[in-house]
Amino acid sequence: MLKFLRFGANLARSSTFVPKQSRFFSTPQHIFDVNSVEDFNEKVLQASTPVIVDFHAEWCGPCQILGPKLEEKINGREGEIAMAKINVDYAGELAMDYEISVVPTVLAFKDGEKIGSFTGLIEDEQLDDFINDAISA
């Protein structure tokens, strides 16, 4: 497991999915970073579509694997659902507000309400189910 974590962290450094950098990449509008409570209120709680929120950290190997996977899947949903990326080291308050104790933790929001959550890496099928549930909730 440790080896796996380390692999993930190395992957993060060598890939373009380092959260710090991703802000400067032209990601679609429905995938965005959130760093403050105000931002969260506006882009997640008041969003017109469901939003899944990925609490992640640069030092967390599994996050580096889950993040890109999630982005790919959200991109495939053509705007039906959005994704907010929250780096817990930059937005500690938000992480504390939502009682995040493990990264990655993914929450799903619709109409300002939390409608689902999972922690850690999960199988592709489960990911699809999670996104489907969020859209159809």
Next chain:
Amino acid sequence: MFRDFCGCFQNLRNQSSDDQIKENQLSMGVVASGMPPPTSTRSNPPTNGEPDAKLAKCEDSAPRTSLKEALKILATSKAAIIFDNEDEVVKEAVGIIENAAKVAEVANFEVAKVQVDKLTKKRIQYLTLHDSWPMIYVKGDAVGGIIDLKMLSESNRLSEWLKDHQYDLIVIGGGSGGLAAAKEAARLGKKVACLDFVKPSPPGTTWGLGGTCVNVGCIPKKLMHQASLLGHSIHDAKKFGWKLPEGEIKHNWGHLRDSVQDHISSLNWGYRVQLREKTVTYINSYGEFTGPFEISATNKKKKVEKLTADRFLISTGLRPKYPEIPGAKEYTITSDDLFQLTYPPGKTLTVGASYVSLECAGFLHGLGFDVTVMVRSILLRGFDQDMAERIRKHMVSYGMKFENGVPSKIEQIEEKTDEKAGRYMVYWEKKLEDGSVVTAQEEYNTILMAIGREAMTDDVGLDLAGVKRARSKKVLGKREQSTVPYIYAIGDVLEGTPELTPVAIQAGRVLMRRLIEGANELTEYDQIPTTVFTPLEYGCCGLSEEDAIAKHGKDNIIIYHNVFNPLEYTIPERMDKDHCYVKLICLRHEEEKVIGFHILTPNAGEVTQGFGIALKLSATKADFDRLIGIHPTVAENFTTLTLEKKEGDGELQASGC
């Protein structure tokens, strides 16, 4: 169901223990806020922990309250007085406190009276180091005698104290000690805030929650030490038959730094989560006393928040010192910066003979950098000097350079960038063998100042609060209690105690149990095992030779020692093998009780931690002798010591098996 695939910092929460904590909070809340008046006596035996049954109304003929009960009452009453005979002083003290309570408009207030026997009195005086008697407690803090109480009362602090405050405890400094104390206090049901704020170092380095050890001390240091040891293992591996690719084996500084910093970030996060789970309020602000019971907390955006509490804990720790020479603050770095250095340090000078200097020099050399250590005089002041000299010899054989002197000036030749170290000229007065002094100079890429650390107590408002400090700027304490009865200090910032993370953690926990529950417990600040992670590690516990002689006299100690050759070093023919050494310092009488334990060896930390318990249990040389060794290990050398160290003996030579 998704938890099977664990993420980072999986926190296994135990529901039942959470419930337990909540229960504690409830019951403690009741005890703390509304202690009923003392009505019952010991002849009316206490039942199922009802608070009023715990209090003894003492008459001359009444049986005395037991130590355990007395400590509990003192810790949990709003105010209490402890005495052996109820005399005029007791009455006067009660009057003063009740008056103050009236001023403070505290309702249903009564002073708990605790009558104890001579033995209990002695123990409580020992626990608090207060010798005034009868003794007064306010909100669980030992105030002292009637004179101390009068002083508090006259300055109006007593009535201020008796008023309600926002928090039960504010901890200033979220390092090892502060966090441990904050969490322990919260576990015991107290409302706690923990302030942590890192002022950037002169080069601008800053870090997260957790203090020195986690961010710029033990943790990154040991990881980099390990990186350095691994470099040697690669070379050893060849001798053990591993076929390695031809060519130079290189180390990548940036990769190591990132891996180390990733680990630290995960620890920072973990601490944050723990604080929330233990219901400690974490405030990322700089705390400063602006009133007897008021802290002003300033955050990054300069927003100031005022907080009040019944009790305060100063755990602000130490930061590196800079010498007062031209160029020091502009061009040098310290251990605050090294572990985040964006560029490989290159040719490095470490200044100072502290363990910080030697450890950093050691791992940098192991990573392949050209390293010089500049010292004024002896290495590792306060440590056993025979061992310190052995460390120096080992480091010299290892290829590290030593210079005697103190830098007088540092000039920049080329500015550093994020990618590349700068170039600096260091000047110092060098004493030649004939006694003459010349100004020497040498160019380095990185200069690491490790000449000592100073207490972070200047900007905490301690003078305003009335907390007295030693010349070292550390807080003077009776045990961990400062000169202000409701302000405590632990860890590196407390005068006269060892500057070690586990000491601070222990002190924080034990202090909170003593203050909140009335635990009959003290932190033992002696016989603390510790290890200096120089390339060849040095572990010790108990006294140095110098201290043993000073304390017991030369004729009253006997020293056993030996050199040894770790088996792992034989095949690779490591030069380190000639430097491994063990030493036991014993009292000549008292059945040769072991009072000092010293070892220079790989993995000294692991060895010393285990043997530390032997010293705690007052082991004698005979106990070490009847212990059977584990063969082949380095630690087994302690079970077979027969050689007595005598003055004038030549160097010991390791022999074969």
